[in-house]
Every structure is written in structure tokens, then in C-alpha cells.
Amino acid sequence: MTTSTDNPGKKIRDTVPRTSQGIFRLPAQRPTILEAIKASNYDRVKDLIPIRMSRMSTSPFAFYRGTADIMARDLSSLPHTRLQVQAMGDCHLMNFGGFATPERNLIFDANDFDETLPAPWEWDVKRLATSFVLAARHNNMRETDAQQMAVDMAMAYRTGMAEYARMNALDLWYMKFEMHDLLNRTRSEKVKTLLKEAMDRAEKSSHTKVFYQITQSVLGSFEIADQHPLIYHPIDLVQQKKKVQSFLDHYKSTLQDDRRYLFSQYNIVDIALKVVGVGSVGTRCLVALLMNAKDDPLFLQVKEARTSVLEAYTSKSKYPHNGERIVQGQRLVQAASDIFLGWSTDGENRHYYLRQLRDRKIAPDVEHFDKEILAAYAGLCGKVLARAHAKTGQGAVISNYLGKSEVMDEAIGKFAVAYADQTEKDYADFLKAVKGGKLPVSVK
Structure with a gap:
């Protein structure tokens, strides 16, 4: 017994x-x-x-x-x-x-x-x-x-x-x-x-469908359409292209080799802030549009990663980067995770994690x-x-x-x-x- x-x-x-x-x-x-x-x-x-x-x-x-x-x-x-x-x-x-x-x-x-x-x-x-x-x-x-x-x-x-x-x-x-x-x-x-x-x-649902829903053609190229105050462009991509590319290079380094190879085929076309959810509103949540040589679109959601609300009542995360904390936690819990799940840091030392936007x-x-x-x-x-x-x-x-x-x-x-x-x-x-x-x- x-x-x-x-x-x-x-x-x-x-x-x-x-x-x-x-x-x-x-x-x-x-x-x-x-x-x-x-x-x-x-x-x-x-x-x-x-x-x-x-x-x-x-x-x-x-x-x-x-x-x-x-x-x-x-x-x-x-x-x-x-x-x-x-x-x-x-x-x-x-x-x-x-x-x-x-x-x-x-x-x-x-x-x-x-x-x-x-x-x-x-x-x-x-x-x-x-x-x-x-x-x-x-x-x-x-x-x-x-x-x-x-x-x-x-x-x-x-x-x-x-x-x-x-x-x-x-x-x-x-x-x-x-x-x-x-x-x-x-x-x-x-x-x-x-x-x-x-x-x-x-x-x-597909990236192509999302592409036609949230983009517009401007002088022969595509950009994410502004829908103030829920979608708008917080930065000038042309002026900030080096900083954005550095951010994406950091992100790419967090991907597995095969996914890094796939991601390297895409180039950044546009980036806009997009208000999402309830609790996340006000944090820096963006949508990045990338396209490859065939003009196939890839949308990434770029979300600010703040300190977990649990940390004050448990213990400090073993991951110094909050984006990595989120990514590693997600990989542990989910049965399968997005192939583009990764993290990066901007020029102001803010933490972010990235994943595909609306993938089925x-x-x-x-x-x-x-x-x-x-x-x-x-x-x-x-x-x-x-x-x-x-x-x-x-x-x-x-x-x-x-x-x-x-x-x-x-x-x-x-x-x-x-x-x-x-x-x-x-x-x-x-x-x-x-x-x-x-x-x-x-x-x-």
C-alpha cells in the first residue's frame, strides 16, 4: 500500500x-x-x-x-x-x-x-x-x-x-x-x-493573401498601408536601413543554419508598427515585409520582449535576453514552433522576438x-x-x-x-x- x-x-x-x-x-x-x-x-x-x-x-x-x-x-x-x-x-x-x-x-x-x-x-x-x-x-x-x-x-x-x-x-x-x-x-x-x-x-490563409490585405503599390513598389492609429510607419526605412539590416542580421544569427539559409533569400521591403491584442498594446510591435527574387512575400511579426511579469515573484530568467527567454520557452512548451522564431536587439538595447505573421x-x-x-x-x-x-x-x-x-x-x-x-x-x-x-x- x-x-x-x-x-x-x-x-x-x-x-x-x-x-x-x-x-x-x-x-x-x-x-x-x-x-x-x-x-x-x-x-x-x-x-x-x-x-x-x-x-x-x-x-x-x-x-x-x-x-x-x-x-x-x-x-x-x-x-x-x-x-x-x-x-x-x-x-x-x-x-x-x-x-x-x-x-x-x-x-x-x-x-x-x-x-x-x-x-x-x-x-x-x-x-x-x-x-x-x-x-x-x-x-x-x-x-x-x-x-x-x-x-x-x-x-x-x-x-x-x-x-x-x-x-x-x-x-x-x-x-x-x-x-x-x-x-x-x-x-x-x-x-x-x-x-x-x-x-x-x-x-x-497565406502570406500572399495577407500581402494583398495590408499592402499598397507606390511608384511600382510595395509598402504596408498606413491605417492610423493602428498601423503606421514609425521610421524612415531608407534613412534607417543600416540599423534595420543590423537588427535583422542579429536575428538571423539566432536561427538554425537551414532556416538562416532560407531567410537570407529575402530582403527587407518595409516595416510598420502594428497595434495588436490587449495586453501588448503600447509595446513596440511591428510588421516587417520581406520579398525574395521571385517577389514572394514573407511577413514577420517583430514584438518587443519585456521582463516577464512572473520574474518578480519567482526568480530571474537564466536568459539575459528577454527575446531568447520567450523563444526558448515557446520551443519547450509547443509541440511544434514557427521555423522563423528568433530574437534580436535594437540600437536602444530593447529586446525583441520575431515570428511569422498569421501563418495559417x-x-x-x-x-x-x-x-x-x-x-x-x-x-x-x-x-x-x-x-x-x-x-x-x-x-x-x-x-x-x-x-x-x-x-x-x-x-x-x-x-x-x-x-x-x-x-x-x-x-x-x-x-x-x-x-x-x-x-x-x-x-x-
Whole structure:
């Protein structure tokens, strides 16, 4: 008979009971929401901050997406198992989706790693669970259904962790959530229809299609079309060409040899700042257009890489360069990563990471998900997160801590509701600051 003394996962329950994971208490000396938001706006592009504030003001769910730093502080003050994984850091349901592997197969996986860092596994689970409660409330679902979404996600994570912890290490590493397989396995006709439509759109997406969507012809050459204030040219490429080329040369040196050879066939044509997401608004996010001798386009997204919001509550990243931190974390977690994933530094010593823009991406249209579809999505995200954590942490120990009962599932559901309530209170304080003129908001 196995006892807690020879089962490290169960032994952790003595100091961190699973039921304690359902408790949320505000940390002592928590900054006001105004103070926290102003701190998070530090060193962002000043003219873009009002757009960020405007996007965060649309709903508690949107506000939540822009406040990973606040939740990181709150989570760090709560009991946790101290079992670390390569955490996503900003683990909410909009940071999962479909994309093409280098072999051009569509898979579903986590897809945002700006905040990735080794951290306790519970932090990702609790942030993801809370996002489902907020999304369900945003879609006007019943409160019992909203909590059940978090429970469903936690159950999928627990059962997934039990399965993946037993897998051969190589099998786990090669494992992918292929979209065609997900389509064939689903029993819900509604979910099946949604997947088919999303896959069809992704298959038709290409760099050529994006090229005609966001470029214009000027005097026989192409450039990215300005769409103020969301897309514009912050620099004169002709005047800054040497600096841009130096930046790209640094980036190229971070690629594998075969990918470096492929990239060397392309030349920079244009570069523009492009506002993306919610939490990223105000950071320096750009789109670079490159073309080869055949006039084939290649679009790269160039994103500023700031210090992870988790670092203040865990430990300093082993990577001095934040772009490399993001790239290496993404490669660890994802089943397959973009072949053009790399990093660089600009002339002002700002860190960036680069990847392809919109390469057969599938983004979840969560605002239009009903109860059945959102529940299925919760289960899928829970499984994907469990695989990521099993790959990069002590899967067997985490699984033994979680156990076979629904104790942990219910605790996560309880926490998610409590933190969603807190988020709505914080959102109300945020709106007061906005209406009081203490935070700038775009009217465009």
C-alpha cells in the first residue's frame, strides 16, 4: 500500500491541501488598480496607451487580458506546491489556438509566451480557469455554468496530467493535438462544424493573401498601408536601413543554419508598427515585409520582449535576453514552433522576438461560443496545458498531488469564481479612474 511518505505528490497535500487551492485572499499592501495600471504602462509608446486603456475598458474579460501582472502578484501570495513548470505566465483562453507546423499540418496549442518563465503550475491553471468564468459571464451564461467551465477545464487538466505523466518521454515530446484528429474524435456536430469552418479558413490563409490585405503599390513598389492609429510607419526605412539590416542580421544569427539559409533569400521591403491584442498594446510591435527574387512575400511579426511579469515573484530568467527567454520557452512548451522564431536587439538595447505573421492561424471566436462549444474548448485547453506542464515539470508528482477524485477540480472552480469576482471589482475601479480622467482613453 502506497502512503504519503513514499509518494511525494500526496505528501505535499499535508502542507498545501487541495481544498486550500480554492481559497482566494487579497495580498497585503496590494497596490491600487490605478497604481498597478500606471506601472504596467511604463515605457510603452505614449501615443498608444489610450488605445490600450480603451480596449481594456470594454469588459471585465478584456481588462483581465491586460492585467497578467496584477494576477501574478495575487497568485504569489497564495499557498502553492512549489512544483515548477515552464509556465505560460499569461495563460488565458485567448492565448490558445490553431496554427500550421513546419510540415504544414494544422495543430492546436498554446500560442502566446510573452510572459513565459519557470513558475508554479497552479498559476497557469488558475489563470486559465478564471478566464473561462469571465468569458462565460461575458456571454451571459448562468453562474452555475460559468463555474462549471472552470471545473471542466481543471478536470481535463487533471486527467490529462495522469495520462501524460505515464507516457514515454519521446512519445510525449512528439505528441500533437492535430486539428484533423480533433475533428474526427468530436461527437458534437456543432463543434465539428465550427472546427471545419476554422480549418477551411486557415487552409486558405497565406502570406500572399495577407500581402494583398495590408499592402499598397507606390511608384511600382510595395509598402504596408498606413491605417492610423493602428498601423503606421514609425521610421524612415531608407534613412534607417543600416540599423534595420543590423537588427535583422542579429536575428538571423539566432536561427538554425537551414532556416538562416532560407531567410537570407529575402530582403527587407518595409516595416510598420502594428497595434495588436490587449495586453501588448503600447509595446513596440511591428510588421516587417520581406520579398525574395521571385517577389514572394514573407511577413514577420517583430514584438518587443519585456521582463516577464512572473520574474518578480519567482526568480530571474537564466536568459539575459528577454527575446531568447520567450523563444526558448515557446520551443519547450509547443509541440511544434514557427521555423522563423528568433530574437534580436535594437540600437536602444530593447529586446525583441520575431515570428511569422498569421501563418495559417486559427483564433477562437470566444464571444460567439455557446455553452456546449465553450465547455468543449475548456476541456481542450486543459488537456493542452497539462501536456505542456508534463513536458517541462514533474508530471508524475503533480498528478499524484491532483489525485483521482474531483477535489482539485472543485477547488479550482471555486477559486476561479472568487478571482472573477475580484476582477470585476478591479474593473469597476479601473473604469472610475478612466471616467475621472486619471487614465487616458482613445475615442477613435
